């Protein structure tokens with residue numbers, strides 16, 4: 001590849017920095033809109049994967065994800081808090097929560113608060 005002048009390199013770098021700034025704005029908008037959707041979603045399109053033993057001392061927790069808004073939650077301990085609501089009883093009785101592979105749950109989730117609900 002032919003060398004470019006310092007002036008052209010500087011211009012190119014400015015263009016790259018402008019693109020990075022646009023990406024940051026889009027990321028912030030994406031996080032805001034997904035957060036809003038996850039706040040108002042009734043979470044009625046939920047799938048679940050089972051826990052996964054890793055070695056004799058540890059396992060990945062069972063996990064649910066709402067296919068409509070992408071929020072996901074681990075099921076250890078006291079169980080689900082967000083993907084369990086007052087309809088949980090009805091969901092279990094009337095609607096089957098499909099058990100799927102962990103890969104599908106990972107594909108469907110949208111992680112915007114990595115320090116939040118997730119433990120992996």
Ligand SMILES: [Zn+2]
Pocket residue numbers: 038041042043044066067068069070071
């Ligand atoms: Zn939802």
